[in-house]
Amino acid sequence: MSKSPQRGVQKPTREIGLRDLVFMSLGGQSPFLSILVYGVASYSYGGSFAPVAIILGTLLVLLNGLVAYKLSTKFTQSGGYYTYSYYSLTKRLGFETGWTYLLYSALYGSAYVLGAVAVLSTILPLFDTYQIALVFLVLASAFSLLGNKPSFKYAMFASILEIIMMGFLAITFLYSTHFTFYNPVSKIPPLSALAAAVIFGSSIPTGYGSITPLSGEVKDPKKTVPRAIVTVILLGGLLASFDVYAIVDHIVYYHLQLNSSISLLTLIQDRFGLATLAFATIAAINDGILATLTFMFSTSRTIYAMAVNGFFHEKLAELKNGREPFNAVLVTVGAYWLIVMLSLIMFGGNAYNAFLTVSFVSLLGNLYVHLATDFSLTRISLKRLRKRKVEISLSLGAALFTMYVMITSIPSGTEVTLGAFVLWLLAGFMVAEIIDMARQEQEDERIR
Numbered sequence: 001m002s003k004s005p006q007r008g009v010q011k012p013t014r015e016i017g018l019r020d021l022v023f024m025s026l027g028g029q030s031p032f033l034s035i036l037v038y039g040v041a042s043y044s045y046g047g048s049f050a051p052v053a054i055i056l057g058t059l060l061v062l063l064n065g066l067v068a069y070k071l072s073t074k075f076t077q078s079g080g081y082y083t084y085s086y087y088s089l090t091k092r093l094g095f096e097t098g099w100t101y102l103l104y105s106a107l108y109g110s111a112y113v114l115g116a117v118a119v120l121s122t123i124l125p126l127f128d129t130y131q132i133a134l135v136f137l138v139l140a141s142a143f144s145l146l147g148n149k150p151s152f153k154y155a156m157f158a159s160i161l162e163i164i165m166m167g168f169l170a171i172t173f174l175y176s177t178h179f180t181f182y183n184p185v186s187k188i189p190p191l192s193a194l195a196a197a198v199i200f201g202s203s204i205p206t207g208y209g210s211i212t213p214l215s216g217e218v219k220d221p222k223k224t225v226p227r228a229i230v231t232v233i234l235l236g237g238l239l240a241s242f243d244v245y246a247i248v249d250h251i252v253y254y255h256l257q258l259n260s261s262i263s264l265l266t267l268i269q270d271r272f273g274l275a276t277l278a279f280a281t282i283a284a285i286n287d288g289i290l291a292t293l294t295f296m297f298s299t300s301r302t303i304y305a306m307a308v309n310g311f312f313h314e315k316l317a318e319l320k321n322g323r324e325p326f327n328a329v330l331v332t333v334g335a336y337w338l339i340v341m342l343s344l345i346m347f348g349g350n351a352y353n354a355f356l357t358v359s360f361v362s363l364l365g366n367l368y369v370h371l372a373t374d375f376s377l378t379r380i381s382l383k384r385l386r387k388r389k390v391e392i393s394l395s396l397g398a399a400l401f402t403m404y405v406m407i408t409s410i411p412s413g414t415e416v417t418l419g420a421f422v423l424w425l426l427a428g429f430m431v432a433e434i435i436d437m438a439r440q441e442q443e444d445e446r447i448r
Contacts, residue, residue, distance in 0.1 A: 012217045013323045021211055021228040024155040028294030029207030029236040030112055032166055033287030037115035037355060038203045039244045040264055046197030048252055051245035052184050057202030058237030060405060063398040064370040065208055065233045067377050070391055072225040078216030079305025081369045088376035092432055097372040098306045099428035102299060104365030107358050109295025110339040114355035116288025121351060123281055129351045133340050140292035141333045147324050151293055158286040165283040166243050172272055173246035177253040195408035199363050205237030206366060210294045213301040300325055300332040311435060360417045367406040374399035
């Protein structure tokens with residue numbers, strides 16, 4: 001792909017600190033809502049092994065997170081994974097990585113709306129799923145359009161509530177069994193089911209993926225971004241695993257069944273009363289808003305970075321008051337509305353089935369993006385092979401682990417999810433070719 005000069009004269013204002021980044025990205029994980037949707041999905045595949053599957057998913061995320069950790073100290077502009085591949089591999093692969101990250105982040109953020117709708121539609125039966133989805137989209141979109149300051153303040157409030165709720169819930173479930181602990185490795189599921197349980201488990205701490213695209217707006221990014229990555233992965237993943245273990249411990253102790261997020265909320269209501277259910281519901285509402293908001297930020301910043309390099313229209317690289325890419329945010333908001341509403345229509349208003357499909361496609365995109373990032377670190381490290389053996393081992397190990405999980409989880413996907421993912425990749429290659437042809441024609445005209 002031919003080289004093009006960066007057209008973004010202005011750069012975003014660096015006003016995001018470590019505390020802001022950690023709380024926002026923890027909100028991107030939405031650990032409690034993740035337990036209600038991704039945690040239950042992991043349990044549906046892995047059974048009582050689910051807490052271990054989530055830990056394995058956390059290790060997968062941490063392994064890839066350490067790769068991002070290394071790269072974030074070298075590249076401090078906006079764009080995250082797109083930027084890493086663009087400058088480390090080739091511009092064509094950079095575009096493909098950014099293109100796939102847009103798929104991942106937009107679908108992942110939208111999946112949280114669908115998951116929250118699936119949960120709340122059972123508690124609020126007077127409202128249909130479309131009406132509840134509109135509430136989440138309106139609130140998340142409003143914060144996103146208002147910009148950094150109000151969004152990060154809300155993130156701090158919602159994340160603190162999250163941590164309190166999850167700690168309270170875990171202790172409550174363990175107390176109900178008189179702190180009788182079960183053995184989670186007594187029954188290991190088949191390989192394909194295990195891989196699916198891990199991939200859904202990995203989606204809980206993968207909220208750190210929203211951090212790196214914001215690098216261009218972070219204070220002292222070489223220190224702040226790496227610290228935030230490790231903190232968020234470990235805090236979110238281990239806290240979620242602890243909660244899932246406590247819930248499954250209760251299920252095993254009382255010989256119960258858990259089929260969906262709906263039955264988990266019913267379990268909370270039946271065992272611990274309406275007050276606990278109300279608290280859990282408030283946390284789920286906060287999660288649905290904040291997770292969507294967080295990934296709206298990361299999607300829009302990736303669009304902005306790709307526009308700066310000439311892949312998208314130059315209007316998307318413009319900054320509002322020299323601070324934030326408002327036009328990219330507008331496009332992002334429109335995309336999220338389209339994804340959520342079309343998903344509900346395709347599944348006849350069944351938010352949970354829409355969530356399962358959308359989230360699985362997004363997680364395949366997530367694995368693809370991290371695979372490109374792993375090879376980016378390998379490419380950089382090869383230049384100083386003797387001094388960077390640790391970086392090469394880390395990147396290759398993360399790449400092998402990612403490929404293994406990706407390949408073994410494919411049998412668990414439906415034809416629709418796999419087809420959608422492949423079609424998006426093919427579309428990316430076509431768009432990249434069209435852009436390259438247009439640039440070549442412009443260069444030929446200049447020469448004439």
